[in-house]
Amino acid sequence: MKDGLGAVFSFARLGALLVKEFIQMRRDRITFAMMLGVPLMQLVLFGFAINNDPKSLPAALVATSSDPYTRAMVSALQTTGYYRFDHVAQSAAQAEFLMARGDVSFVVTIPADFARRVERGDNPQILIEADATDPSVASGAISTLSTVAGQALLRAQGTQDAAREAARGQLDVVVHRRYNPEGVSQYNIVPGLLGVILQMTMVMMTAMALTRETERGTMENLLAMPSSPLEIMLGKVLPYLVVGAVQVVVVLVAAKLLFGIPFVGSLTLLLSSVLVFVLSLVLLGYTISTMARSQMQAMQLTFFFFLPSLLLSGFMFPYRGMPGWAQTFGEIFPLTHFLRITRAVMLKGAELPAVATEIGWLTVFVALFAGVALVRFRRTLD
Amino acid sequence: MNAIDVRGLVKRFGDKTVVDHVTMTVAEGEIVGFLGPNGSGKTTTIRIMCGLLTPDEGDGTVLGFDIRTDALKIKREVGYMTQKFSFYEDLTIGENLEFVARLYRLKPVEQYVARTLEELGLASRRNQLAGTLSGGWKQRLALAACIMHKPKLLLLDEPTAGVDPKARREFWDEIHRLASGGLTVLVSTHYMDEAERCHRISYISYGKLLATGTVDEVVRNAGLTTFVLQGPRLDQVAEALQGRPGVDQVAPFGATLHVVGSDKAALEKALADIEKQHKGVTVTPGETSLEDVFIQFMSGSKDNMT
Numbered sequence: 001m002k003d004g005l006g007a008v009f010s011f012a013r014l015g016a017l018l019v020k021e022f023i024q025m026r027r028d029r030i031t032f033a034m035m036l037g038v039p040l041m042q043l044v045l046f047g048f049a050i051n052n053d054p055k056s057l058p059a060a061l062v063a064t065s066s067d068p069y070t071r072a073m074v075s076a077l078q079t080t081g082y083y084r085f086d087h088v089a090q091s092a093a094q095a096e097f098l099m100a101r102g103d104v105s106f107v108v109t110i111p112a113d114f115a116r117r118v119e120r121g122d123n124p125q126i127l128i129e130a131d132a133t134d135p136s137v138a139s140g141a142i143s144t145l146s147t148v149a150g151q152a153l154l155r156a157q158g159t160q161d162a163a164r165e166a167a168r169g170q171l172d173v174v175v176h177r178r179y180n181p182e183g184v185s186q187y188n189i190v191p192g193l194l195g196v197i198l199q200m201t202m203v204m205m206t207a208m209a210l211t212r213e214t215e216r217g218t219m220e221n222l223l224a225m226p227s228s229p230l231e232i233m234l235g236k237v238l239p240y241l242v243v244g245a246v247q248v249v250v251v252l253v254a255a256k257l258l259f260g261i262p263f264v265g266s267l268t269l270l271l272s273s274v275l276v277f278v279l280s281l282v283l284l285g286y287t288i289s290t291m292a293r294s295q296m297q298a299m300q301l302t303f304f305f306f307l308p309s310l311l312l313s314g315f316m317f318p319y320r321g322m323p324g325w326a327q328t329f330g331e332i333f334p335l336t337h338f339l340r341i342t343r344a345v346m347l348k349g350a351e352l353p354a355v356a357t358e359i360g361w362l363t364v365f366v367a368l369f370a371g372v373a374l375v376r377f378r379r380t381l382d
Numbered sequence: 383m384n385a386i387d388v389r390g391l392v393k394r395f396g397d398k399t400v401v402d403h404v405t406m407t408v409a410e411g412e413i414v415g416f417l418g419p420n421g422s423g424k425t426t427t428i429r430i431m432c433g434l435l436t437p438d439e440g441d442g443t444v445l446g447f448d449i450r451t452d453a454l455k456i457k458r459e460v461g462y463m464t465q466k467f468s469f470y471e472d473l474t475i476g477e478n479l480e481f482v483a484r485l486y487r488l489k490p491v492e493q494y495v496a497r498t499l500e501e502l503g504l505a506s507r508r509n510q511l512a513g514t515l516s517g518g519w520k521q522r523l524a525l526a527a528c529i530m531h532k533p534k535l536l537l538l539d540e541p542t543a544g545v546d547p548k549a550r551r552e553f554w555d556e557i558h559r560l561a562s563g564g565l566t567v568l569v570s571t572h573y574m575d576e577a578e579r580c581h582r583i584s585y586i587s588y589g590k591l592l593a594t595g596t597v598d599e600v601v602r603n604a605g606l607t608t609f610v611l612q613g614p615r616l617d618q619v620a621e622a623l624q625g626r627p628g629v630d631q632v633a634p635f636g637a638t639l640h641v642v643g644s645d646k647a648a649l650e651k652a653l654a655d656i657e658k659q660h661k662g663v664t665v666t667p668g669e670t671s672l673e674d675v676f677i678q679f680m681s682g683s684k685d686n687m688t
């Protein structure tokens with residue numbers, strides 16, 4: 001009788017498991033449709049919906065006079081693109097009510113004596129109240145404010161050139177918004193979505209795949225037949241690697257065609273890091289399935305992992321904006337590292353040396369999850 | 383060499399001892415029936431034998447391989463048919479057989495599958511999903527898949543539960559045909575008629591092996607005496623007999639009453655009283671059946687599941 005290595009691994013047995021898995025995948029129409037439909041749907045939905053720099057926000061104007069200075073100020077605010085004055089409030093109280101109801105994000109009050117004060121040079125003031133319950137909504141609109149307002153006033157007074165003359169010789173701060181000069185949110189969101197979509201489908205599907213065998217009772221049979229833990233693991237993991245590859249192609253093509261995301265880096269580098277990332281995900285899913293007794297539990301464990309990784313990886317909120325301990329915590333998610341790689345390679349054209357550390361981290365996850373999965377795998381029904 | 387030779391097997395789940403010092407031998411080519419009530423540890427014992435569970439105590443060999451260390455070798459030589467249908471319902475009959483053939487590295491796959499389908503009479507339904515088969519056909523498919531790799535030992539866990547009598551008969555004919563070819567079979571069952579078709583039986587109750595031997599030996603060793611009562615108003619007679627010293631079982635069989643007891647003298651005395659009290663009742667010695675013995679075992683053993 002043959003033994004030794006043949007007992008632990010045989011291509012024929014792995015082949016049997018792979019064929020079986022692909023047939024099952026093909027027969028489960030809904031799941032199959034989900035594998036390809038979900039990434040496309042999520043990409044289109046979130047790619048178009050999420051905006052980190054909201055513009056054209058509803059605003060109310062409280063202005064009693066309609067002198068040229070007031071009009072200049074209003075039109076200057078409108079041209080920033082952040083304010084959309086679709087409410088003209090008669091009184092401060094009415095404006096207050098509009099904001100409380102959430103109809104407007106801003107209330108701009110230009111006092112009646114604004115023009116007089118401007119002409120007199122007597123420290124003119126306008127008041128902008130922002131609904132800061134969501135700080136990110138207000139921040140962009142407010143940050144542009146002081147320069148815009150000042151320039152508008154100078155233009156209205158016809159003293160723009162004089163002011164520029166006066167500013168000569170003063171400190172000049174030059175800001176370059178690199179890699180994304182227009183600040184398009186989608187450039188940040190879409191490469192991130194690649195990671196998020198892969199994480200969602202890969203982890204969940206592999207987590208369910210093995211628990212389904214346990215739940216349906218087919219695991220007992222599989223264990224009673226001569227299949228080794230390594231073969232069972234590869235038999236479950238490899239098919240989903242293929243599904244992941246298809247998803248990657250779908251997302252990348254859509255990123256190019258639908259969103260016109262620039263791709264300045266090396267495709268080979270991106271694809272090889274995707275491979276490592278997906279491998280770490282399917283192995284994580286497999287590890288989950290060695291712990292869960294039912295598909296329901298597998299689903300719960302997946303979501304338990306999913307939400308923090310989404311929020312702390314830097315996909316939704318700036319990673320560097322988190323406190324130190326949270327940043328350290330964020331490092332334990334493969335998604336965190338993958339986001340850095342995709343954004344670096346796609347947008348910044350980073351080469352291997354720049355992302356080697358992150359790829360290294362992903363490799364560590366692969367080894368770790370594979371090890372845990374093989375140890376945790378129940379060879380028996382104990 | 384015995385096909386199965388295990389000694390002192392113990393398996394506990396939490397604080398429940400599901401298998402309690404079970405020692406068992408099955409000779410090559412033998413068909414052994416494994417009997418016992420629900421939850422008595424039959425499935426657990428079978429799972430230990432095919433390496434699916436590790437015993438807490440005890441050791442032994444299956445087909446000469448150690449059950450603790452050579453599980454993989456055992457798996458290659460044993461066919462195990464689970465209690466619940468555990469092939470893939472979303473695969474066709476043909477695909478299931480191909481899967482099994484590849485896992486056991488049988489070559490050429492197509493030849494094995496085609497022959498098995500032919501023997502099963504399922505060649506025309508090769509592309510039907512296994513999940514759409516009736517209970518009897520599922521069982522036949524499972525058996526066919528278990529014997530495709532020509533195992534030396536077949537472990538069958540309640541293979542005929544929920545299967546009609548004709549399919550059951552055909553199933554047992556098949557088992558005997560296989561055994562005559564040298565295959566050893568250990569089959570767990572609830573059915574007395576199936577027990578009687580085995581060469582030998584082992585009775586397990588609440589984890590303990592209570593009796594083992596041929597059907598005749600088990601019946602004889604139980605030491606029970608049975609009388610058959612005939613006459614009018616047997617329902618009243620049955621009521622009068624219940625609880626009397628010496629009377630262990632009272633069971634109506636058609637127009638007769640079977641009365642069983644382990645203490646022959648006490649039983650005869652009780653029946654003599656009945657004959658006096660109830661006019662027209664006749665008492666004749668009867669033959670103790672395997673069922674009587676099992677009922678006696680079941681009422682006599684302590685329930686460890688409560």
